[in-house]
Amino acid sequence: MAKIPPGVGPRFPQVVVLFGATGDLARRKLLPGLYHLSAAGFIPGCRIIGVSLDDIDADGFRGVARAALGEFASRKVTESDWALFSQSLDYVPLSAGAPALRAAVEAAERSLGGETRRLHYLSVPPSAALPAVQMLGEAGLVERSRIVMEKPFGTDLASAVSLNARLHETFAEEQIFRIDHFLGKEPAQNILAFRFANGLFEPIWNRNFIDHVQIDVPETLGLGTRAGFYEQTGAYRDMVVTHLFQILAFMAMEPPTALEPAPISEEKNKVFRSMLPIQPADVVRGQYAGYRAEPGVDPESEAETFIALKCYIDNWRWAGVPFFLRTGKRMAEGQRIISIAFREPPKSMFPPGSGVGAQGPDHLTFDLADASKMSLSFYGKRPGPGMRLDKLSLQFAMHDTGLIGEVLEAYERLILDAMRGDRTLFTTAEGIERLWQVSTQLLEAPPPVRLYPPGSWGPKSIHQLIAPHAWRLPFERAWRDPNKTGG
Numbered sequence: 001m002a003k004i005p006p007g008v009g010p011r012f013p014q015v016v017v018l019f020g021a022t023g024d025l026a027r028r029k030l031l032p033g034l035y036h037l038s039a040a041g042f043i044p045g046c047r048i049i050g051v052s053l054d055d056i057d058a059d060g061f062r063g064v065a066r067a068a069l070g071e072f073a074s075r076k077v078t079e080s081d082w083a084l085f086s087q088s089l090d091y092v093p094l095s096a097g098a099p100a101l102r103a104a105v106e107a108a109e110r111s112l113g114g115e116t117r118r119l120h121y122l123s124v125p126p127s128a129a130l131p132a133v134q135m136l137g138e139a140g141l142v143e144r145s146r147i148v149m150e151k152p153f154g155t156d157l158a159s160a161v162s163l164n165a166r167l168h169e170t171f172a173e174e175q176i177f178r179i180d181h182f183l184g185k186e187p188a189q190n191i192l193a194f195r196f197a198n199g200l201f202e203p204i205w206n207r208n209f210i211d212h213v214q215i216d217v218p219e220t221l222g223l224g225t226r227a228g229f230y231e232q233t234g235a236y237r238d239m240v241v242t243h244l245f246q247i248l249a250f251m252a253m254e255p256p257t258a259l260e261p262a263p264i265s266e267e268k269n270k271v272f273r274s275m276l277p278i279q280p281a282d283v284v285r286g287q288y289a290g291y292r293a294e295p296g297v298d299p300e301s302e303a304e305t306f307i308a309l310k311c312y313i314d315n316w317r318w319a320g321v322p323f324f325l326r327t328g329k330r331m332a333e334g335q336r337i338i339s340i341a342f343r344e345p346p347k348s349m350f351p352p353g354s355g356v357g358a359q360g361p362d363h364l365t366f367d368l369a370d371a372s373k374m375s376l377s378f379y380g381k382r383p384g385p386g387m388r389l390d391k392l393s394l395q396f397a398m399h400d401t402g403l404i405g406e407v408l409e410a411y412e413r414l415i416l417d418a419m420r421g422d423r424t425l426f427t428t429a430e431g432i433e434r435l436w437q438v439s440t441q442l443l444e445a446p447p448p449v450r451l452y453p454p455g456s457w458g459p460k461s462i463h464q465l466i467a468p469h470a471w472r473l474p475f476e477r478a479w480r481d482p483n484k485t486g487g
């Protein structure tokens with residue numbers, strides 16, 4: 001395993017208290033992520049104490065973790081690394097209460113020896129967050145600790161304000177890390193690098209040159225075992241008010257004075273402050289046919305499994321430029337793209353039938369998959385006589401750099417940052433409260449849910465929403481396969 005450069009990991013060994021330790025997120029991402037960070041040597045020592053409603057013991061938890069790695073780890077799990085990792089796992093059922101949790105943390109700290117830090121990770125639904133915070137307070141585990149809170153952070157403005165106020169009764173703001181894993185994705189950070197490290201695009205990154213923007217995250221997966229969570233949240237709270245708006249802020253913000261937490265948060269929050277309230281008439285809510293028959297779902301459920309909307313950022317850079325956002329479950333394809341459509345030039349000089357403009361405007365498209373890609377499409381002349389134009393593209397794939405192996409999964413990156421106390425990629429109370437505020441009209445008067453067939457791109461009205469433009473997805477021209485030459 002390559003040596004980890006100094007400064008990348010935390011200085012002190014960590015005791016992680018993982019609430020929701022047997023849940024979906026823990027099994028898919030957090031346990032495999034902690035395993036990789038430990039095995040690769042990013043953390044100078046780590047003990048993980050699982051906490052959940054399940055009545056199991058430490059061995060039972062090891063079984064859960066081993067199965068999770070078998071199913072979800074993206075890298076090879078060796079028997080020797082697993083043996084070490086499994087020794088670092090302990091478990092306290094929620095029913096055992098605060099004293100048992102304190103005893104387990106103290107035992108973990110003794111076994112690490114020397115100075116240690118605590119990382120409390122709340123991988124629990126919104127209703128279980130405050131009881132967990134209270135338990136940590138009662139157990140006296142606030143000192144030397146940081147707390148990672150999972151989204152959705154509240155369910156509307158009032159609940160987010162009250163959650164923040166209650167949290168601050170136990171933890172100081174500097175200890176709180178509100179996680180949004182989309183910001184930990186390598187390509188999301190690459191938006192900042194792309195925008196601010198190059199002189200080419202930033203001068204045209206505004207309303208004078210950009211016609212509209214799409215942030216489109218269709219998913220093929222359905223509910224899995226998450227009916228209980230999803231029924232309370234729906235696609236808007238699960239994906240838009242969190243991930244999609246955060247990506248929008250990276251895409252739209254002014255250059256920060258430094259790539260540091262305060263300047264970045266300030267610029268993101270300015271974007272959120274400039275957002276106009278979301279109008280229910282600019283929103284399409286959908287539900288896939290068959291959702292109401294899923295186990296755990298109310299047969300009359302009005303929860304949306306799909307949402308598409310138009311929003312505006314009313315500042316000097318973006319006034320009048322529509323941002324179209326879309327995401328949903330059980331859709332035709334799994335994709336995560338940001339696509340920027342540039343304004344079109346006058347075309348009168350081209351002869352009729354030349355094809356200029358016939359395939360839409362020029363686009364800059366980012367693919368937010370871990371192996372990120374980028375494409376810039378433009379019109380060029382088709383070789384041969386006359387003047388016939390075709391849409392062509394320049395494409396870049398991170399695959400071509402040979403550096404894909406270095407990519408940290410989003411949660412790994414963010415867990416490591418939280419252990420180091422680096423808040424650059426975390427969201428702030430102010431930003432989150434403002435996003436709930438712009439959502440109020442929609443949450444109070446949501447348009448009715450419309451059915452869409454599983455495997456489709458959503459209800460039919462998505463086309464009216466975006467007209468006279470069109471959704472980029474499904475792509476007319478697929479990404480070139482980076483493994484094939486001449487494609």
Ligand code: BG6
Pocket residue numbers: 219238239336
């Ligand atoms: C989660 C949502 O935060 O993000 C899920 O709760 C969604 O519903 C997931 O599927 C998508 O994340 P990723 O990283 O798999 O694109």
